[in-house]
Amino acid sequence: MPGKSFVQYSPDSPFPIENCPYGVFSTADKGPRPGVAIGDKILDLDALSRTQHWAKAPVPAEVVQKGTLDALAARDPEEWVKFRSFVQETLGPNSPIAGDASLLVNQKDATMHMPITIGDYTDFYASYEHAFNCGVLFRDPKNAIQPNWKHLPVGYHGRASSVVISGTPFHRPVGQILDKPGDKQPIFSPCRKLDYELEMGVIYGGKETKLGERLSPAECRRRTFGLVILNDWSARDIQAWEYVPLGPFLSKNFCTSISPWVVNPAALEPFKTKQYEHEFELLPYLQDKDGFNYDIPLKVEIKPEGEEAFEQVSLSNTQHLYYTFAQMWAHHSCTGCRLRPSDMLGSGTISAPRRDGLGSLLEKSNGGKDPYTLGKRNDMTFLRDGDVVRMSAVAQGDGYCIGFGAVEGQVLPPYEQ
């Protein structure tokens, strides 16, 4: 049974009262501030915090009178629960603010901004299908999955400075690549194998950990502030040349895009599904007996340069992750690495075990060897200048749905130096 709000929206709105994701928006007359998406409106939390109604709020007004959600992400997880109830009551059918139009903004009149100030960004590699597919392409089927992969969520540090909000275009990266396979001398060239990666981003919140402190998966789940869709743009030719032995570096740090609405784990409760079946028993610090995956369909579309319409290129699902998000955070903390509110992890590309569910073009085009048809192109492999990639996620509930909105980005030609 869908819930009710004084804000009217259709049953297929991604932002019903069951969702209430947080984001940061600005309008022509006022700068970035926190808000809640409801239907096609935004509840202006900053404006709300300056009304009498805030007397019932479980957090101080300052928390939402900022240009980011950092202060909210740093509150205790118990307060998030109370705050979410407060927001849902505020948006409920009998809300005392129902008549106050000044508290609601049309989404179409708003510009979205980075919701948090990411301290550190870490990227995992937690989809078996993706790891296997990439392993075959970068190495060979025998060495595709390394011996450690089924014992720990493999991850590496990413670049926080290059994480941008949906809608931010970026320039095709230029870097060292091999002109032809087997070349010994690299060339400096615009990337020829520009790719996307379909991922989920998970934001840590609550308390900063102490150096040395380890968190259990359950505690990591409690400290999960929210989820976004994440596109970890990748330069495959630069990656292939640079990544041995210390991992991907420039091939990944030129741009990472996230969707603007931070979806609360509470909104995703109805979409819990069982964990991936593990081949080996995990070490106790990683065991997550109450753990789960989410059944959230993930869609990738491309609007090719010069065309009008987006075309679907992949349909995957967050359930195709070998490790839970909580296991990724728990592993991240296990040697004592300090976690701070607003830190973010990426799940790694989520590929379904089907040809039409691959989370990257590297996989879809078999390393560029198998072209496919996209719009008017019958020779599509990697991204071309002007192409726009859109990723979206909608979980279907009982009479309502929980959407993430979309993360979108356009490839520009190389930056004119």
Add this chain to the structure above:
Amino acid sequence: MPGKSFVQYSPDSPFPIENCPYGVFSTADKGPRPGVAIGDKILDLDALSRTQHWAKAPVPAEVVQKGTLDALAARDPEEWVKFRSFVQETLGPNSPIAGDASLLVNQKDATMHMPITIGDYTDFYASYEHAFNCGVLFRDPKNAIQPNWKHLPVGYHGRASSVVISGTPFHRPVGQILDKPGDKQPIFSPCRKLDYELEMGVIYGGKETKLGERLSPAECRRRTFGLVILNDWSARDIQAWEYVPLGPFLSKNFCTSISPWVVNPAALEPFKTKQYEHEFELLPYLQDKDGFNYDIPLKVEIKPEGEEAFEQVSLSNTQHLYYTFAQMWAHHSCTGCRLRPSDMLGSGTISAPRRDGLGSLLEKSNGGKDPYTLGKRNDMTFLRDGDVVRMSAVAQGDGYCIGFGAVEGQVLPPYEQ
């Protein structure tokens, strides 16, 4: 000919007027604020900025009225030059503030703090000797140096949240390791191969780059705010198990220590020395024809648990870097990764081409196979609980020296969860 200051110090002080490094300190009566080391004193920049004398300063008072050097690092490099002149005149023999004792603090009465808020931390791998030695130990002599290594400065993203100031103790990390070589099933164990890495840290400053923008080595040199000594503590057994294929992760992110005084490149001008000889011509974007290394001796000492004295374990030099710092930054920017003031890079372990100049215990002990004598121990390989590691650097000038102070850290037993 050494310069003169109204502050008295001996010719072997690491902090003569030719140095004037910046740092952040606090005293019993006042919180963290920027200062300049001079002899065994600190010039309190915050206090100075509240005097008449500041009228001559080339930057607004607010810049030094903070708990970090971030605002100074974000100023234009031309202003750094003027500000340095202003500081040196202020500390000169005829300074109008010479009589004002309230502006000088004894270093022994001060606590040092993180000088900057690191946005992103990147670690390179730029010493040929170290890369070769590690390559032999992690792989074999034939595959020790990968094909890309002599064409680009190999680097990877590190963890900003775990960078700490000298003097901060840390817990021995606990993580996944193989109990015996060849084991298939890992165990969860305190690290048995805890190591240090002798590095230099280089802080970027000036303008934030735009996404896509590439900087030349010369421009990167101009935007170098300062240098510190960096100890990138490493868990070798965790590293060996986890690092394929995406690089070191938990084995490096539990603690990275830096020395507190940020030495200005202007102070290091007299210590410029020629670049490393490159085997292959570098691609044009990396060529640094006016580039140089520095001749700065680097010392590592260990005070073993239960003993009183530090014992020298290594004497290396910053000149043993295959790439210049400017080349590392230029490479870092080449695909368009955004660089922000207060970002920091580590050079990677700097090993000299001599057995007594190795920058890590991994190399010194030949992967733990060749024990050596340290203090009362004749079976020393990796670090034990209670051991203190100190790294220091002093460049010898004509009648004066330029010191970095030291970076020190003690190994504590695993954190009690």
